[in-house]
Amino acid sequence: MSQDTSAAPVEGTAAPVHWAAQVLGGYKIYGEGEAEVRALDGVTVGFESRRFTAIMGPSGSGKSTLMQCAAGLDRLTAGTAFIGDVEISRLGEKALTLLRRDRVGFVFQQFNLLPTLDAEENITFPLDLAGRSPDRAWFDQVIAAVGLGDRLHHKPSELSGGQQQRVAVARALVGRPDIIFADEPTGNLDSQSSAEILDFMSRAVHELGQTVVMVTHDPVAAAHAGRVLFLADGRIVDELLDPDRDRILDRMRALGR
Secondary structure, rough: OOOOOOOOOOOOOOOOOOEEEEOOOOOOOEEOHHHHHEEEEEEEEEEEOOOOOEEOOOOOOOOHHHHHHHHOOOOOEEEEEEOOOOOOOHOOHHHHHHHHHHHEEEEEEEOOOOOEEEOHHHHHHHHOOOOOOOHHHHHHHHHHHOOOOOOOOOHHHHHOHHHHHHHHHHHHOOOOOOOEEEOOOOOOOOOHHHHHHHHHHHHHHOOOOOEEEEEEEOHHHOOOOOOEEEEEEOOOEEEEEOOHHHHHHHHHHHOOO
Protein backbone atom coordinates (compact mmCIF):
# COMPACT_ATOMS: atom_id res chain seq x y z
CA MET A 1 0.00 0.00 0.00
CA SER A 2 1.23 3.50 -0.76
CA GLN A 3 -0.04 7.01 -0.49
CA ASP A 4 1.05 10.56 -1.18
CA THR A 5 2.80 11.52 2.05
CA SER A 6 4.12 14.92 0.96
CA ALA A 7 2.75 17.92 2.79
CA ALA A 8 0.09 19.90 0.98
CA PRO A 9 1.17 23.37 -0.13
CA VAL A 10 -0.38 26.36 1.61
CA GLU A 11 -1.24 29.42 -0.48
CA GLY A 12 1.61 31.90 -0.43
CA THR A 13 4.16 29.43 0.95
CA ALA A 14 7.01 27.43 -0.55
CA ALA A 15 6.60 24.16 -2.39
CA PRO A 16 5.39 21.12 -0.41
CA VAL A 17 7.88 19.16 1.68
CA HIS A 18 8.91 15.78 0.31
CA TRP A 19 9.58 13.21 2.98
CA ALA A 20 12.27 10.59 2.44
CA ALA A 21 10.89 8.67 5.44
CA GLN A 22 8.11 9.06 7.98
CA VAL A 23 6.82 7.43 11.15
CA LEU A 24 3.19 8.21 11.97
CA GLY A 25 1.75 7.42 15.40
CA GLY A 26 4.58 4.96 16.00
CA TYR A 27 4.66 2.68 19.05
CA LYS A 28 7.28 0.08 19.84
CA ILE A 29 6.41 -1.94 22.93
CA TYR A 30 8.45 -4.67 24.57
CA GLY A 31 7.08 -6.99 27.25
CA GLU A 32 3.65 -7.04 28.85
CA GLY A 33 1.96 -5.90 32.03
CA GLU A 34 4.31 -4.56 34.67
CA ALA A 35 7.28 -5.50 32.48
CA GLU A 36 6.01 -3.42 29.53
CA VAL A 37 8.49 -0.93 28.08
CA ARG A 38 7.41 1.65 25.51
CA ALA A 39 10.55 2.31 23.49
CA LEU A 40 8.45 4.52 21.19
CA ASP A 41 5.32 6.13 22.56
CA GLY A 42 3.20 7.60 19.78
CA VAL A 43 5.97 9.19 17.70
CA THR A 44 5.07 11.11 14.55
CA VAL A 45 8.00 12.49 12.57
CA GLY A 46 9.09 13.08 9.00
CA PHE A 47 12.60 13.18 7.57
CA GLU A 48 12.82 15.70 4.77
CA SER A 49 14.59 14.84 1.52
CA ARG A 50 18.00 16.46 0.98
CA ARG A 51 18.42 17.24 4.66
CA PHE A 52 20.81 16.10 7.38
CA THR A 53 18.85 15.24 10.54
CA ALA A 54 20.37 14.12 13.84
CA ILE A 55 18.46 12.23 16.53
CA MET A 56 19.60 12.70 20.13
CA GLY A 57 18.43 11.81 23.61
CA PRO A 58 19.49 10.18 26.86
CA SER A 59 20.34 6.49 26.99
CA GLY A 60 17.12 4.50 26.63
CA SER A 61 15.21 7.41 25.11
CA GLY A 62 14.27 5.44 21.98
CA LYS A 63 16.53 7.12 19.43
CA SER A 64 18.03 3.92 17.98
CA THR A 65 14.61 2.23 18.03
CA LEU A 66 13.16 5.14 16.06
CA MET A 67 15.90 4.87 13.46
CA GLN A 68 15.52 1.09 13.17
CA CYS A 69 11.74 1.30 12.71
CA ALA A 70 12.01 4.19 10.24
CA ALA A 71 14.61 2.24 8.25
CA GLY A 72 12.67 -1.03 8.18
CA LEU A 73 15.22 -2.88 10.32
CA ASP A 74 12.55 -3.39 13.00
CA ARG A 75 8.78 -3.26 12.92
CA LEU A 76 6.49 -0.96 14.86
CA THR A 77 4.07 -2.50 17.35
CA ALA A 78 1.47 0.02 16.14
CA GLY A 79 1.46 2.95 13.73
CA THR A 80 2.83 3.27 10.21
CA ALA A 81 6.23 3.85 8.66
CA PHE A 82 7.04 5.02 5.14
CA ILE A 83 10.10 5.11 2.92
CA GLY A 84 9.09 7.68 0.34
CA ASP A 85 5.50 6.80 -0.53
CA VAL A 86 5.82 3.09 0.34
CA GLU A 87 4.22 1.99 3.60
CA ILE A 88 6.94 -0.37 4.82
CA SER A 89 4.93 -1.48 7.85
CA ARG A 90 2.70 -3.45 5.45
CA LEU A 91 5.48 -5.10 3.44
CA GLY A 92 6.40 -8.76 3.74
CA GLU A 93 9.96 -9.68 4.67
CA LYS A 94 11.14 -10.30 1.10
CA ALA A 95 9.69 -7.04 -0.24
CA LEU A 96 11.09 -5.16 2.75
CA THR A 97 14.56 -6.65 2.20
CA LEU A 98 14.49 -5.61 -1.46
CA LEU A 99 13.34 -2.09 -0.59
CA ARG A 100 16.13 -1.67 1.96
CA ARG A 101 18.65 -2.95 -0.56
CA ASP A 102 17.51 -0.68 -3.37
CA ARG A 103 16.41 2.51 -1.58
CA VAL A 104 18.17 2.73 1.80
CA GLY A 105 21.83 3.14 2.77
CA PHE A 106 23.28 2.29 6.17
CA VAL A 107 26.36 3.42 8.09
CA PHE A 108 27.03 1.87 11.50
CA GLN A 109 29.56 2.31 14.29
CA GLN A 110 31.16 -0.95 13.21
CA PHE A 111 32.49 -0.61 9.66
CA ASN A 112 31.26 -4.07 8.55
CA LEU A 113 33.77 -4.37 5.71
CA LEU A 114 34.67 -7.72 4.18
CA PRO A 115 38.37 -8.30 4.94
CA THR A 116 39.11 -10.24 1.73
CA LEU A 117 37.80 -7.45 -0.53
CA ASP A 118 39.59 -4.22 -1.34
CA ALA A 119 37.97 -0.82 -0.78
CA GLU A 120 36.39 -0.60 -4.24
CA GLU A 121 34.99 -4.12 -3.98
CA ASN A 122 33.54 -3.36 -0.55
CA ILE A 123 31.94 -0.18 -1.88
CA THR A 124 30.27 -1.91 -4.82
CA PHE A 125 29.44 -5.14 -2.96
CA PRO A 126 25.73 -4.34 -2.33
CA LEU A 127 25.27 -3.47 -6.00
CA ASP A 128 27.05 -6.67 -7.00
CA LEU A 129 24.65 -8.68 -4.83
CA ALA A 130 21.72 -6.95 -6.53
CA GLY A 131 23.16 -7.67 -9.99
CA ARG A 132 23.56 -3.95 -10.69
CA SER A 133 26.53 -2.09 -12.09
CA PRO A 134 27.50 1.19 -10.47
CA ASP A 135 26.90 4.41 -12.35
CA ARG A 136 30.57 5.22 -13.01
CA ALA A 137 30.08 8.98 -13.08
CA TRP A 138 28.26 8.86 -9.73
CA PHE A 139 30.85 6.40 -8.35
CA ASP A 140 33.66 8.77 -9.29
CA GLN A 141 31.80 11.68 -7.70
CA VAL A 142 31.31 9.74 -4.45
CA ILE A 143 34.95 8.63 -4.36
CA ALA A 144 36.09 12.21 -4.88
CA ALA A 145 33.76 13.42 -2.12
CA VAL A 146 35.12 10.95 0.44
CA GLY A 147 38.73 11.26 -0.73
CA LEU A 148 39.40 7.59 -1.44
CA GLY A 149 40.90 7.85 -4.92
CA ASP A 150 44.32 6.53 -3.84
CA ARG A 151 42.95 3.81 -1.49
CA LEU A 152 40.57 1.89 -3.73
CA HIS A 153 42.80 -1.19 -4.02
CA HIS A 154 43.72 -1.40 -0.33
CA LYS A 155 42.22 -4.10 1.91
CA PRO A 156 40.53 -3.01 5.16
CA SER A 157 43.58 -4.15 7.16
CA GLU A 158 45.65 -1.63 5.19
CA LEU A 159 43.35 1.28 6.04
CA SER A 160 43.00 3.41 9.16
CA GLY A 161 39.74 3.45 11.09
CA GLY A 162 38.78 6.75 9.51
CA GLN A 163 39.53 5.42 6.03
CA GLN A 164 37.48 2.28 6.70
CA GLN A 165 34.51 4.41 7.73
CA ARG A 166 34.94 6.47 4.55
CA VAL A 167 34.60 3.19 2.64
CA ALA A 168 31.43 2.44 4.60
CA VAL A 169 30.03 5.90 3.82
CA ALA A 170 30.88 5.49 0.13
CA ARG A 171 29.20 2.06 0.15
CA ALA A 172 26.04 3.67 1.55
CA LEU A 173 26.15 6.43 -1.08
CA VAL A 174 27.09 4.53 -4.21
CA GLY A 175 23.64 3.04 -4.82
CA ARG A 176 22.19 6.58 -4.67
CA PRO A 177 19.59 5.61 -2.07
CA ASP A 178 16.54 7.65 -1.13
CA ILE A 179 17.85 7.95 2.43
CA ILE A 180 20.91 7.02 4.49
CA PHE A 181 20.57 6.01 8.14
CA ALA A 182 23.70 6.32 10.29
CA ASP A 183 23.84 4.90 13.83
CA GLU A 184 26.69 6.44 15.88
CA PRO A 185 28.90 6.48 12.74
CA THR A 186 31.83 8.16 14.50
CA GLY A 187 31.66 6.17 17.72
CA ASN A 188 34.89 4.25 17.03
CA LEU A 189 36.89 7.15 15.58
CA ASP A 190 39.26 9.76 16.94
CA SER A 191 38.22 13.41 16.84
CA GLN A 192 39.98 14.21 13.55
CA SER A 193 38.58 11.16 11.73
CA SER A 194 35.14 11.90 13.20
CA ALA A 195 35.24 15.45 11.86
CA GLU A 196 36.22 14.17 8.40
CA ILE A 197 33.38 11.62 8.28
CA LEU A 198 30.81 14.15 9.46
CA ASP A 199 32.05 16.63 6.87
CA PHE A 200 31.70 13.98 4.15
CA MET A 201 28.14 13.21 5.26
CA SER A 202 27.25 16.90 5.28
CA ARG A 203 28.73 17.31 1.80
CA ALA A 204 26.71 14.31 0.62
CA VAL A 205 23.58 16.25 1.56
CA HIS A 206 24.57 19.70 0.32
CA GLU A 207 26.60 18.76 -2.76
CA LEU A 208 25.25 15.34 -3.79
CA GLY A 209 21.60 15.82 -2.85
CA GLN A 210 21.42 12.90 -0.42
CA THR A 211 19.28 12.55 2.71
CA VAL A 212 20.94 11.54 5.99
CA VAL A 213 19.41 10.62 9.35
CA MET A 214 21.99 10.09 12.10
CA VAL A 215 21.61 8.80 15.66
CA THR A 216 24.29 10.23 17.93
CA HIS A 217 25.00 11.07 21.56
CA ASP A 218 27.70 13.58 20.59
CA PRO A 219 26.73 17.29 20.45
CA VAL A 220 29.73 18.02 18.22
CA ALA A 221 28.53 15.42 15.71
CA ALA A 222 24.93 16.63 15.89
CA ALA A 223 26.06 20.20 15.17
CA HIS A 224 26.92 19.10 11.62
CA ALA A 225 23.22 18.44 10.98
CA GLY A 226 20.71 21.03 9.86
CA ARG A 227 18.06 19.68 12.21
CA VAL A 228 18.28 17.94 15.59
CA LEU A 229 15.42 15.98 17.15
CA PHE A 230 15.47 15.25 20.89
CA LEU A 231 13.82 12.15 22.33
CA ALA A 232 12.97 11.33 25.94
CA ASP A 233 10.96 8.35 27.17
CA GLY A 234 10.05 7.31 23.65
CA ARG A 235 8.67 10.70 22.62
CA ILE A 236 9.99 13.63 20.59
CA VAL A 237 10.24 16.46 23.08
CA ASP A 238 12.20 19.14 21.27
CA GLU A 239 13.76 20.19 17.96
CA LEU A 240 16.51 22.56 16.85
CA LEU A 241 17.11 23.93 13.36
CA ASP A 242 20.59 24.99 12.22
CA PRO A 243 22.00 24.16 15.66
CA ASP A 244 25.41 24.74 17.15
CA ARG A 245 27.18 22.70 19.83
CA ASP A 246 26.31 25.02 22.71
CA ARG A 247 22.60 25.11 21.93
CA ILE A 248 22.55 21.33 21.66
CA LEU A 249 24.36 20.98 24.99
CA ASP A 250 21.84 23.31 26.64
CA ARG A 251 18.92 21.21 25.39
CA MET A 252 20.60 17.95 26.46
CA ARG A 253 21.24 19.35 29.94
CA ALA A 254 17.61 20.40 30.17
CA LEU A 255 16.51 16.88 29.25
CA GLY A 256 18.77 15.46 31.94
CA ARG A 257 17.16 17.51 34.69
